Amino acid sequence: MSHVDEGTLHAYLDGELPPAERTALETHLADCATCRATLTEERALRERASAVLGSARPAERPAPPLEQLRREPKRSPWRVRRSFAWAASLALALGLGYSLRTPRASAPLQTPAEPVVVAQNRGASTQEEKPQSQAQSNVQAPAQRRSNDRRQAGAADKLVARDAPRADSVAQVAIRVRGAAALAPATPRLADSMVSGALARAERDRSAAPSVFVDGAPVSKSMAANWPVISRRVAKTILGEEPVGLPGLETRTFRRDPGTNAVMVEQALDSSTVIQIFQRPAGGAYPYDSSEAASASANRAQPRAYNAEGQLRERGNRLFARFVRGLRVEIKGPLSADSLNRLLEQVAPLP
Amino acid sequence: MPDDIAEVYRNTYPALVRFLYRKVWDAERAEDLAQEAFARALVHRPENTRGWLFVVAANMARDEARRAAREKRHLTLLKSEPDAVHSTPEDDIDAETRTKRVRAALDELTPRDREALLLWDAGMSYDEIAAQTGLARGAIGTTLARARRRLVDAYDAGLEGGQHVARG
Numbered sequence: 001m002s003h004v005d006e007g008t009l010h011a012y013l014d015g016e017l018p019p020a021e022r023t024a025l026e027t028h029l030a031d032c033a034t035c036r037a038t039l040t041e042e043r044a045l046r047e048r049a050s051a052v053l054g055s056a057r058p059a060e061r062p063a064p065p066l067e068q069l070r071r072e073p074k075r076s077p078w079r080v081r082r083s084f085a086w087a088a089s090l091a092l093a094l095g096l097g098y099s100l101r102t103p104r105a106s107a108p109l110q111t112p113a114e115p116v117v118v119a120q121n122r123g124a125s126t127q128e129e130k131p132q133s134q135a136q137s138n139v140q141a142p143a144q145r146r147s148n149d150r151r152q153a154g155a156a157d158k159l160v161a162r163d164a165p166r167a168d169s170v171a172q173v174a175i176r177v178r179g180a181a182a183l184a185p186a187t188p189r190l191a192d193s194m195v196s197g198a199l200a201r202a203e204r205d206r207s208a209a210p211s212v213f214v215d216g217a218p219v220s221k222s223m224a225a226n227w228p229v230i231s232r233r234v235a236k237t238i239l240g241e242e243p244v245g246l247p248g249l250e251t252r253t254f255r256r257d258p259g260t261n262a263v264m265v266e267q268a269l270d271s272s273t274v275i276q277i278f279q280r281p282a283g284g285a286y287p288y289d290s291s292e293a294a295s296a297s298a299n300r301a302q303p304r305a306y307n308a309e310g311q312l313r314e315r316g317n318r319l320f321a322r323f324v325r326g327l328r329v330e331i332k333g334p335l336s337a338d339s340l341n342r343l344l345e346q347v348a349p350l351p
Numbered sequence: 352m353p354d355d356i357a358e359v360y361r362n363t364y365p366a367l368v369r370f371l372y373r374k375v376w377d378a379e380r381a382e383d384l385a386q387e388a389f390a391r392a393l394v395h396r397p398e399n400t401r402g403w404l405f406v407v408a409a410n411m412a413r414d415e416a417r418r419a420a421r422e423k424r425h426l427t428l429l430k431s432e433p434d435a436v437h438s439t440p441e442d443d444i445d446a447e448t449r450t451k452r453v454r455a456a457l458d459e460l461t462p463r464d465r466e467a468l469l470l471w472d473a474g475m476s477y478d479e480i481a482a483q484t485g486l487a488r489g490a491i492g493t494t495l496a497r498a499r500r501r502l503v504d505a506y507d508a509g510l511e512g513g514q515h516v517a518r519g
Contacts, residue, residue, distance in 0.1 A: 006492075006493070006496040007490070007492035007494075007496050008492055009492075010492040010493070010495050010496040010499070011477065011491065011495075014471070014477070014492070014495065016476065016477040016492065017492075042496065045499055045500060046499055048503050049468070049498075049499035049503050050472070052453055052456065052502055052503060052506045053373075053457075053468070053502065054472075055449045055450075055453060056372075056373065056449065056450040056453035056454065057369055057372065058368055058372040058378035059378055060368070061382065063360065063361075063364040063365070064386065066356070066357055066360045066389065066393070069386050069390040069393060
C-alpha cells in the first residue's frame with residue numbers, strides 16, 4: 001500500500017471510512033511511520049479548523065416551542081386544525097426543553113398572546129385523544145406545568161407517571177415554575193417576544209394562539225437536572241480551581257455537563273428554593289462539539305449585553321453571569337433579577 | 352412515515368442556526384430562517400426532515416444574501432455610533448473581530464468546499480453531505496481536507512496580515 005492520501009485520513013478521522021477501508025488503513029498505519037506522522041498532522045488540522053469555525057458562532061438562545069412555528073392556515077380548516085393539534089402534541093412531548101424565547105426589544109408586537117401552558121391537559125386526560133379535541137383542550141389548558149418536565153417522552157401519559165419517582169427534581173421544577181410564573185406579569189411581552197421576524201408577522205394575525213410558557217431557562221439549563229453528579233474533587237479538576245458558590249449555604253450537589261467542562265453547583269437557599277450556579281473556565285478555546293448541550297453552553301461564553309456592572313445579562317432568562325477568578329459563573333434560580341444579581345455578587349470560591 | 356420532527360427540532364435546531372449564521376452572519380436572522388425552515392417542515396412533512404431542512408435553509412440563505420446585498424447601504428446607515436458608545440466590553444470586540452476573520456477565511460473557500468465544511472460542522476454525515484452537494488461520497492474526505500486546510504491557512508494569513516495583532 002502506498003502512502004495514504006489526506007482525504008482518506010480525514011474520512012478516517014471523521015469516522016466515515018467504510019469498515020473495510022478502515023481496517024486496511026489501520027494495518028498500513030501500524031507499519032508506516034510516515035503515514036502516522038501525516039495522520040497526526042491532519043488530526044491537528046482538523047481540530048484547528050473546528051476551533052476556527054467554532055469561534056464564529058451565533059450566541060445561542062433557546063429554541064422557541066415548535067408549536068410556535070405553525071404557519072398561516074392555507075389549507076382546509078380540517079387540515080389546519082389537525083396540524084395544529086399535531087404541533088401542540090409535539091410541544092407537549094418536548095416539554096421543558098423548549099423554553100421561552102428571550103425577549104427582543106427589536107421585535108415588538110401589538111397583541112401579547114396569553115401565556116397558556118399547553119402540555120398539562122395531558123396530565124388530566126388519560127388516554128390518547130383525537131388530535132382535534134386535543135388541540136381544543138390545549139388552548140385552554142390550565143396549570144400543572146411540571147408535566148412538561150420530561151422532554152423526550154413520546155407518550156405523554158408516561159410523563160405524568162414518570163414525574164412521581166424523582167421527588168427531588170420535581171421539587172426543583174416546581175420551584176422554577178413558580179419563579180417563571182412570578183416573572184410573567186413583570187414582562188408582559190414575554191409571550192409575543194417568543195416569535196420574531198417572519199414568524200412574528202405570521203403570528204400577528206393569530207394573536208389568540210396559545211404559547212407554551214414553561215420556564216425562562218435555556219435548553220441546556222433545563223437539562224442540567226440530568227447532568228451526572230460528581231464529587232467536589234472532580235469539580236475542582238474540571239474547573240482547574242475550587243468551584244464557587246454562595247458562602248454559608250448548604251451545597252446540595254455538584255454536577256457536570258457531560259458535553260463540556262461546565263460544572264453546576266446546586267445550593268439550597270432555604271428548604272424550597274434551589275439556586276443553580278453554573279461555572280466553567282473562562283476564556284480558552286472550547287472543543288467543538290455538535291451536541292446541543294455543549295454548544296449551548298459554549299455559546300454562552302460570548303456575551304451579548306452587559307449592564308453597568310459589567311455583568312452579563314441574558315435577555316429574559318433570569319440568568320446572570322460574572323467572572324470569579326478564572327471562572328465564568330452564571331446563576332439561576334426562582335428569584336427576582338435583583339436578588340439573583342445580588343447573590344451573584346457574593347459568589348466566591350467555596351471554603 | 353416522516354421523521355419525528357420534534358426530535359429533529361430538538362437535535363438539529365442549534366446546528367441549523369449555526370449553519371445559517373455562517374451564511375447570513377446575523378444571529379437573529381439565522382434564527383428566523385431556521386424557524387421558518389422548521390415551520391415549512393411542519394407543513395410539508397418531508398420524509399428525510401434533516402436533509403430537507405438543510406436544503407431549504409441553504410436556499411433561504413442564498414435568497415437572504417441577495418436581499419442583504421440590496422439592503423447593505425441601509426444597514427450601513429443604521430449602524431451609526433450611538434450604540435457603539437455603550438461601553439463595549441473587550442470580549443465583545445474580540446468576538447466580533449474573530450467572527451470577521453472567520454468570515455473572511457470562509458470566503459476564501461470555493462462554494463462547494465465551504466458548503467461541505469458547514470454541513471459537516473452542522474452534524475451531517477458524509478452520506479448526507481454527498482446527497483446535498485452532489486459530490487461523490489468518496490470525494491467528501493478530500494473535499495473536507497482541502498476545506499479545512501484552506502480555512503486554517505486563510506485564517507492564519509488574516510491574523511498575520513491584519514493590522515490587529517492578537518492580544519492574548
